[in-house]
Amino acid sequence: MSTPRRIKIKDRPSPDNVLVVGSVAYDSIVTPHESGEKILGGSASYACLAASYFAPPHIVGVVGHDFRDRDRKKLAKRGIDLSGLQTDETGRTFAWRGRYHENYNRRDTEDLQLNVFERFNPTLSAAQRATPYVMLGNIRPELQLSVLDQLDAPKFIVADTIDIWIETKRELFAQVMRRADLLVVNDTESAKLTGETNVIIAGRHLRAHGCRTVIIKKGEHGSVLFHEDGLFSLPAFPVTELRDPTGAGDSFAGALLGYIAATGKSDFATLRQAMLYGTAVASLTVEAFSTDRLAKAGCSEIKARRKQLLQMTKA
Amino acid sequence: MSTPRRIKIKDRPSPDNVLVVGSVAYDSIVTPHESGEKILGGSASYACLAASYFAPPHIVGVVGHDFRDRDRKKLAKRGIDLSGLQTDETGRTFAWRGRYHENYNRRDTEDLQLNVFERFNPTLSAAQRATPYVMLGNIRPELQLSVLDQLDAPKFIVADTIDIWIETKRELFAQVMRRADLLVVNDTESAKLTGETNVIIAGRHLRAHGCRTVIIKKGEHGSVLFHEDGLFSLPAFPVTELRDPTGAGDSFAGALLGYIAATGKSDFATLRQAMLYGTAVASLTVEAFSTDRLAKAGCSEIKARRKQLLQMTKA
Numbered sequence: 001m002s003t004p005r006r007i008k009i010k011d012r013p014s015p016d017n018v019l020v021v022g023s024v025a026y027d028s029i030v031t032p033h034e035s036g037e038k039i040l041g042g043s044a045s046y047a048c049l050a051a052s053y054f055a056p057p058h059i060v061g062v063v064g065h066d067f068r069d070r071d072r073k074k075l076a077k078r079g080i081d082l083s084g085l086q087t088d089e090t091g092r093t094f095a096w097r098g099r100y101h102e103n104y105n106r107r108d109t110e111d112l113q114l115n116v117f118e119r120f121n122p123t124l125s126a127a128q129r130a131t132p133y134v135m136l137g138n139i140r141p142e143l144q145l146s147v148l149d150q151l152d153a154p155k156f157i158v159a160d161t162i163d164i165w166i167e168t169k170r171e172l173f174a175q176v177m178r179r180a181d182l183l184v185v186n187d188t189e190s191a192k193l194t195g196e197t198n199v200i201i202a203g204r205h206l207r208a209h210g211c212r213t214v215i216i217k218k219g220e221h222g223s224v225l226f227h228e229d230g231l232f233s234l235p236a237f238p239v240t241e242l243r244d245p246t247g248a249g250d251s252f253a254g255a256l257l258g259y260i261a262a263t264g265k266s267d268f269a270t271l272r273q274a275m276l277y278g279t280a281v282a283s284l285t286v287e288a289f290s291t292d293r294l295a296k297a298g299c300s301e302i303k304a305r306r307k308q309l310l311q312m313t314k315a
Numbered sequence: 316m317s318t319p320r321r322i323k324i325k326d327r328p329s330p331d332n333v334l335v336v337g338s339v340a341y342d343s344i345v346t347p348h349e350s351g352e353k354i355l356g357g358s359a360s361y362a363c364l365a366a367s368y369f370a371p372p373h374i375v376g377v378v379g380h381d382f383r384d385r386d387r388k389k390l391a392k393r394g395i396d397l398s399g400l401q402t403d404e405t406g407r408t409f410a411w412r413g414r415y416h417e418n419y420n421r422r423d424t425e426d427l428q429l430n431v432f433e434r435f436n437p438t439l440s441a442a443q444r445a446t447p448y449v450m451l452g453n454i455r456p457e458l459q460l461s462v463l464d465q466l467d468a469p470k471f472i473v474a475d476t477i478d479i480w481i482e483t484k485r486e487l488f489a490q491v492m493r494r495a496d497l498l499v500v501n502d503t504e505s506a507k508l509t510g511e512t513n514v515i516i517a518g519r520h521l522r523a524h525g526c527r528t529v530i531i532k533k534g535e536h537g538s539v540l541f542h543e544d545g546l547f548s549l550p551a552f553p554v555t556e557l558r559d560p561t562g563a564g565d566s567f568a569g570a571l572l573g574y575i576a577a578t579g580k581s582d583f584a585t586l587r588q589a590m591l592y593g594t595a596v597a598s599l600t601v602e603a604f605s606t607d608r609l610a611k612a613g614c615s616e617i618k619a620r621r622k623q624l625l626q627m628t629k630a
Binding site: 103197198199200201204218220221222224230231232233234235238239240242272273275276310311312313314315 | 626629
């Protein structure tokens with residue numbers, strides 16, 4: 001298979017590899033306007049597809065006997081290495097059913113079947129262990145720690161989580177945060193982690209007590225980076241065709257890490273650029289159900305959105 | 316009395332004058348942490364104090380027999396011309412009682428006494444009619460139109476409103492919008508005006524059907540400018556000492572118009588700079604009850620916040 005198109009980084013022809021550990025899921029989603037049944041989702045699917053526009057991703061996850069060949073092909077087509085995607089024939093793929101309410105600002109989980117995900121325990125191959133750029137998607141903190149323990153010499157680790165692990169495994173996730181280079185959470189999660197609803201206070205608190213660098217995502221209101229060299233605030237891309245917000249955060253983090261791997265740098269200036277790309281890619285994700293728009297995006301489209309974002313934030 | 320300190324604009328030693336028509340009120344405010352009784356408020360008070368850091372404001376409004384001398388002095392001290400502030404001895408000053416809920420995201424009006432404001436009908440003096448830069452603060456649209464009719468040759472008009480006039484005087488406010496150069500509203504108001512909760516769609520709709528240039532304020536999430544030359548999105552200043560959000564929007568608009576009057580320009584680039592200053596000044600307003608912090612802010616403090624805002628938005 002030919003190499004998928006990637007966004008070229010000046011003076012650096014060959015990007016480093018990215019490893020993404022997380023969920024691969026079948027989502028059933030209802031929005032105020034439409035619905036989708038059993039569509040490809042999960043943190044690792046979104047993050048890998050997003051990262052693939054910048055660097056070659058290795059996916060680490062598990063699916064069940066019902067996982068469709070066309071979904072495997074969708075991931076492979078974007079150059080994602082699937083050797084770490086285990087198939088557990090004894091059960092079904094992790095399934096999530098969610099409903100978005102008016103304005104998409106709130107969603108309810110209506111059903112959640114862990115299925116094969118419940119027994120998932122990632123064991124990395126030698127190649128995976130050697131991957132320098134790693135995203136710990138929202139899986140159980142024990143598994144995130146187990147992946148950290150297996151890594152040879154990671155250069156940059158991004159950690160994400162969801163509400164349930166903050167509520168039930170706070171101390172374990174605190175260990176993950178301390179060992180990561182960058183924590184990427186949304187404003188609900190940062191409030192749960194710190195008890196602070198003010199995003200600025202929460203971000204500073206997380207830097208002091210959690211992870212050395214923090215990004216708090218605010219959905220349609222953009223994101224904020226808390227770094228030792230300063231604060232950076234970026235609005236969301238002006239999306240007017242919102243169809244399904246699922247996976248926006250994972251796409252953001254995946255593209256962000258992909259850009260870091262592509263440049264081989266992770267300083268303040270690089271992280272700001274990475275957020276522009278993450279925001280551009282996430283804006284494509286939400287314009288369609290599942291990974292449809294994300295998987296088919298063109299590099300020129302991503303670059304155009306990044307440029308538009310840069311223009312609309314330049315005072 | 317000596318001229319109050321103003322922020323100097325390069326190559327333009329003398330700012331033009333600003334006229335602000337709006338309410339002068341006594342507010343009683345309860346927040347989750349503290350409360351204030353009968354404190355100086357109102358759209359015109361906040362906007363004039365904010366504008367005074369850039370240009371000399373003329374206030375046009377009405378107060379009752381209970382208006383305190385110290386509040387008059389507070390305004391005069393910042394160089395605000397009070398000759399248009401009528402005193403109606405037959406009644407009391409407009410009074411508003413509001414309560415902010417958890418996180419300050421929502422507020423309820425618990426009591427509202429129009430008092431002398433009910434009979435207010437602004438008649439401009441010759442000097443006021445000749446003022447080139449005008450803010451129509453949130454008063455009845457009929458009064459905004461009456462002020463517009465009295466102006467000689469305005470150069471730039473900013474219009475604001477509140478929910479109640481959108482609900483009860485939609486067509487009259489539409490006339491105000493069409494005659495203004497810039498509409499400044501918050502996201503709740505833009506949604507009420509257009510039926511669109513997506514800020515980007517609402518802003519574009521307002522430009523097509525309302526006012527040629529539009530700013531939508533999103534509180535802690537910043538503001539967006541919709542201009543024929545492009546879109547500009549600016550985050551809020553990272554306030555961590557929020558005490559009373561009342562007047563933030565009026566301070567933003569007042570400082571914005573003051574800057575425009577100080578520069579004598581109102582192109583896209585000037586409006587972007589004006590938003591930086593508006594955001595910086597509004598961030599001071601919310602750090603204290605009433606106009607206390609706003610009235611006492613220093614020019615260097617405002618400039619420092621503008622600079623900080625510029626740094627944290629630079630990709």
